[in-house]
Amino acid sequence: MPALPRSGEFALIDRHFRRPPVSRNATVGIGDDCALLAPLPNEQLAISTDMLVAGRHFFEDVDPAALGHKALAVNLSDLAACGAQPLGATLAIALPAVDDAWLEAFASGLFALADAHACELVGGDTTRGPLTLSLTVFGSVPPGSAHLRSGASAGDDIYVSHAPLQGLGDARLALQLQQLARGETPSAAATLQALDTRLRHHLLHMTRVRLELPQPRVALGLALRGIASACADLSDGLTGDLGHILRASGLGASLKALDGAEGLLHACSPALRTLGNDFALDMALAGGDDYELVFTAPPARREAVAAAAARCGLCASRIGRMEPQPGLRWIDLEGRQQTLAAQAFDHFA
Missing domain, CATH: 3.30.1330.10 (PurM-like, N-terminal domain)
Known part of the structure; x- marks a missing residue:
């Protein structure tokens, strides 16, 4: 027929x-x-x-x-x-x-x-x-192997994944540069408008791939089975997506800007840091569209975390730790503590 x-x-x-x-x-x-x-x-x-x-x-x-x-x-x-x-x-x-x-x-x-x-x-x-x-x-x-947001414990380290020479906040910077080029006024307009035009074009060239072609960390998610205690993907910003873990686990956390080998600044790309460490940290804390993993693991598993990330060709930057006291605290570059709102992007807010 x-x-x-x-x-x-x-x-x-x-x-x-x-x-x-x-x-x-x-x-x-x-x-x-x-x-x-x-x-x-x-x-x-x-x-x-x-x-x-x-x-x-x-x-x-x-x-x-x-x-x-x-x-x-x-x-x-x-x-x-x-x-x-x-x-x-x-x-x-x-x-x-x-x-x-x-x-x-x-x-x-x-x-x-x-x-x-x-x-x-x-x-x-x-x-x-x-x-x-x-x-x-x-x-x-496998049953019992899924990373859930509710699995973190007080004292666990907090990590974010990223590729070498890339990092959190790159996608947000690319979005803001595109908005500025389209005649819109992004939140960082004053900082970006003060830049030389050639530098803006260079930064967009360096970061645009992070916004338009994010790489899902599937291999790392599999490698972290039995190592990570809790995990979430970074789609709506670090503070908000980490906040999901805090609420589900009934805990709080402290994040550090920089403290030796620890701190969020290690997870910011060299391109983003050319605009200043404080600017880079703001982009990393509040940016969206990173599509990296934020996860927790006991301090005893630090070598296992590093080995899992290395097998996937990635970095796992340790940025803080889980704490029994509710709330999200931030230790800035001068060592001052402040409270952060653990709030994710909300389409209806």
């Missing part, structure tokens, strides 16, 4: 999102009412959903390949925080119109990252509307 003709929405899916199976995780993928995933034997499913809206989470003229990468990366970052192995993902996308060149580039960025993590696209939906992307990812983790 000849195949029925397909047009419109279904042709769009066939052209850009249907591929032969690329892993053994999905026994049934795109094309049925439901996908069928096969978790590893005796493991639990880890599931996370994120939505990206044009004008809110990304500029509408962003490179579509970078957008495809980031749309999946922000979800894989949640699996990394949980210590889960990716299995598959679904994509729901609203489009104002069909643009095949845009969709081809978007799909290429999405699939490049999906293939790197064996995370097969197994289903989803398309509709007409303002550009909106919603992905759900599925992962697998």
